[in-house]
Amino acid sequence: MTMGQTAISSMQTEVERKANVNLDTCMQCGCCTGGCSGIEAMDFSPRQIIQLIKMDEWAVLLNSRTIWMCVSCHICEDRCPARIKISSVMDALRAIAYSQPTAEPNKQIHFHNLFLGQVKTFGRTHEGLLMMSYSLKAKTPLPPMRLIIDYLRRLRVDMKPPHMLGKAYRFTIKKAQEGGKDHGA
Ligand code: SF4
Ligand code: SF4
Structure with a gap:
């Protein structure tokens, strides 16, 4: 140099x-x-x-x-x-x-994994499921009960069961994963 x-x-x-x-x-x-x-x-x-x-x-x-x-x-x-x-x-x-193999999974990585997992499975995120699974995975408390009741009453969080996607969608996801291996997820 x-x-x-x-x-x-x-x-x-x-x-x-x-x-x-x-x-x-x-x-x-x-x-x-x-x-x-x-x-x-x-x-x-x-x-x-x-x-x-x-x-x-x-x-x-x-x-x-x-x-x-x-x-x-x-x-x-x-x-x-x-x-x-x-x-x-x-x-x-x-x-x-x-x-990074040694990286401690942090809250953001937990959220990233759960979010992408839902998009791959359902084609979109399911708010209720995402909120509960994130809370369990990252060991963070759920929002206070009065807020949850308020979310549900005003339909701010969709609690209906998620729909499953068809073969064509799963094929598209598979192709996207094959083409995007260098980007981690
Ligand atoms: S794309 Fe750029 S402007 Fe937008 S959030 Fe990221 S850093 Fe900020
Ligand atoms: S040159 Fe571009 S990247 Fe660098 S500080 Fe300015 S706006 Fe940001």
Whole structure:
């Protein structure tokens, strides 16, 4: 390495490969953060996430809430002067976090698994079932009984049994899984 050159972190190489982006073009302007739809729920802003990748902060990134709170709305990408595909960066980080053999499954990963499991099985999520299974899996308390009764009374949570999907849907899911093995789930 010559003077003036910066070492590219292994995390940067991995994310750039998976997301097909060049993070060296990020100028840390913060335009992505300014328009981010999920910023209120994040612990690090999208701008900080890019910087943490370059600093090779694996543990911080893979335990970060941000990567699970990104809703892939692409607003950041529309605003980014460098046209960095930030939602693809978040996808890559989720896939890396998901595939870490030593990673302690956190609440976000539990939710991710349950959510995807229901979409694969029913073609959509079933709110009542998702709420109960998440509560059991992540050992979090259910909402207070008066709220549950209120949800049910106002039909805010669908408690009807989920319908099962046909062969064509299961075939589509199988094909999607075969084509998306590199993305963890
Ligand atoms: S908007 Fe683009 S260039 Fe600016 S900080 Fe975000 S990722 Fe980097
Ligand atoms: S794609 Fe993710 S990071 Fe970008 S604005 Fe939407 S929520 Fe924020």
